[in-house]
Amino acid sequence: MQKKRTIIISNRLPVRIEKRANELHFIPSEGGLATGLGSYYKTGSNIWVGWPGYIPENESEVQLIRTELAKLNLIPVFLSAEDLEGYYEGFSNEILWPICHYRLSYAVFDKSYWLAYQKVNQHFCDIILAQNITSKDELWVHDYQLMLLPQLLRQQRSDLTIGYFQHIPFPADEIFRCIPWRNELLKGLLGADLIAFHTYHDAQHFLNSCLNILGLSPKNNSVRCRDRRVHVEVFPMGIDFDKFEELSRSNVVLNKVQVLKEQYQKRKLILSIDRLDYSKGILERLMAYESLLQQYPELRNKVVLYMLVVPSRDNVAQYKLLRDEIDRMVGHINAVYGSDDWTPITYFYNSLPIEDLSALYVAADICLVTSLRDGMNLVCKEYIASKAQDHNGVLILSEFAGAAKELPETIQVNPNAIEDIMQAIPLAIYMPKMERQQRMRANVAMVKKFNITHWVKLFFNRLHEVKTEQKTSASR
Numbered sequence: 001m002q003k004k005r006t007i008i009i010s011n012r013l014p015v016r017i018e019k020r021a022n023e024l025h026f027i028p029s030e031g032g033l034a035t036g037l038g039s040y041y042k043t044g045s046n047i048w049v050g051w052p053g054y055i056p057e058n059e060s061e062v063q064l065i066r067t068e069l070a071k072l073n074l075i076p077v078f079l080s081a082e083d084l085e086g087y088y089e090g091f092s093n094e095i096l097w098p099i100c101h102y103r104l105s106y107a108v109f110d111k112s113y114w115l116a117y118q119k120v121n122q123h124f125c126d127i128i129l130a131q132n133i134t135s136k137d138e139l140w141v142h143d144y145q146l147m148l149l150p151q152l153l154r155q156q157r158s159d160l161t162i163g164y165f166q167h168i169p170f171p172a173d174e175i176f177r178c179i180p181w182r183n184e185l186l187k188g189l190l191g192a193d194l195i196a197f198h199t200y201h202d203a204q205h206f207l208n209s210c211l212n213i214l215g216l217s218p219k220n221n222s223v224r225c226r227d228r229r230v231h232v233e234v235f236p237m238g239i240d241f242d243k244f245e246e247l248s249r250s251n252v253v254l255n256k257v258q259v260l261k262e263q264y265q266k267r268k269l270i271l272s273i274d275r276l277d278y279s280k281g282i283l284e285r286l287m288a289y290e291s292l293l294q295q296y297p298e299l300r301n302k303v304v305l306y307m308l309v310v311p312s313r314d315n316v317a318q319y320k321l322l323r324d325e326i327d328r329m330v331g332h333i334n335a336v337y338g339s340d341d342w343t344p345i346t347y348f349y350n351s352l353p354i355e356d357l358s359a360l361y362v363a364a365d366i367c368l369v370t371s372l373r374d375g376m377n378l379v380c381k382e383y384i385a386s387k388a389q390d391h392n393g394v395l396i397l398s399e400f401a402g403a404a405k406e407l408p409e410t411i412q413v414n415p416n417a418i419e420d421i422m423q424a425i426p427l428a429i430y431m432p433k434m435e436r437q438q439r440m441r442a443n444v445a446m447v448k449k450f451n452i453t454h455w456v457k458l459f460f461n462r463l464h465e466v467k468t469e470q471k472t473s474a475s476r
């Protein structure tokens with residue numbers, strides 16, 4: 001008899017394929033999700049299904065990738081360049097991403113994107129069902145690229161246990177209803193047994209959409225769909241705390257911290273790290289920093305904004321424009337306020353090895369997160385975990401990042417109020433050491449306790465519970 005299996009499904013597999021010197025290389029991802037789920041998908045006959053991030057050039061590459069990935073318990077979903085353009089770059093990133101981040105005017109409601117999104121979700125469904133799934137198995141679908149998948153699976157297999165987690169915000173129903181295919185998307189999600197979000201507001205917005213768009217009547221955080229009760233709950237994602245804490249104590253990182261300290265001397269280091277994205281409030285952060293240098297001339301040459309922007313989606317028009325505007329503003333601030341011995345902003349458009357990232361977290365006096373909307377924001381939790389030794393650092397955090405709900409001991413700002421962000425910086429700089437450490441200690445305790453392993457465990461326990469309740473009430 002086959003044992004219960006865990007099936008993880010996400011747009012991308014936790015591995016990157018690179019072709020060098022005519023040879024394929026398989027590089028495992030270091031991301032938090034891959035770590036948190038590692039103990040699940042790597043054991044027994046559990047699997048992770050997703051796109052391997054590479055388009056094979058011929059059938060022998062397809063076979064090679066399948067064989068190599070199978071050794072890692074990974075099942076590839078191959079997608080063509082055309083599929084990716086419509087489903088990923090189009091529907092996911094030009095419709096769902098802007099809508100879920102309240103940027104209605106950025107959405108491009110192109111019917112061909114919708115057709116590609118349906119086709120790829122169906123393709124995922126076919127590949128999953130070809131894996132001899134039994135009713136004992138537990139399926140966990142991740143994120144907005146796969147909103148139709150729960151229902152597609154359910155239509156063919158009413159017995160399945162399906163969980164869904166959305167990593168980005170779920171917007172207010174008045175925004176979500178603008179999508180021409182809103183009903184299909186909501187019904188797609190309702191194929192799951194447990195639908196989960198980072199915050200209470202995301203869950204409430206989803207329930208409001210069920211009420212106001214589909215005309216369903218949510219009751220106690222759940223919705224009745226024919227014979228099933230679908231639960232809508234909150235599971236704020238954590239990070240791999242131990243990894244960041246251990247890195248922050250390692251010699252390799254401490255040597256890099258020393259180099260940074262020598263480079264910036266006694267100046268206060270303000271850290272900013274994001275993927276290139278209009279949801280992250282990067283321009284607002286730069287405006288606030290310029291305003292700080294104008295209104296607090298005594299802070300000139302005493303602070304440095306270290307800004308790392310990780311390349312992302314820069315073939316999409318809005319992202320390219322954003323990148324150009326960041327380049328322009330950084331150039332302007334450095335040219336106007338800089339001097340022979342001081343550059344106000346150190347800016348990189350690049351991705352760094354994890355040890356360099358960790359050194360920046362350790363060295364930074366302040367971490368500045370000003371997302372206009374963010375599902376959670378893991379950067380701020382990684383900063384906190386890197387302060388577990390000396391508790392010496394201040395986090396300025398947007399109230400619109402999911403993490404704000406869990407971290408009340410941070411300085412919280414409205415990222416649309418440039419003045420508020422600006423005022424928060426001197427507040428952080430001059431905060432008495434005792435207060436700084438007290439606040440950071442509370443933040444560390446929070447991030448340590450509600451880490452990624454805890455998050456994964458909690459989700460699976462609840463999914464199991466929900467399914468058991470369903471079976472019990474069906475047999476009554």
Ligand code: GDG
Pocket residue numbers: 032167168237273274275308310350351352353354357374375376377378379380382
């Ligand atoms: C989505 C949601 C939600 C960044 N630069 C480098 C690097 N990173 C890593 C960080 C962090 C991750 O990327 C970024 O995570 P965030 O949570 O901040 O943002 P998104 O990518 O937008 O993630 C977000 C998340 O999903 C999880 O649910 O929190 O709201 O938008 O882990 O460390 N890693 C390396 N080099 C870099 O230069 N190695």
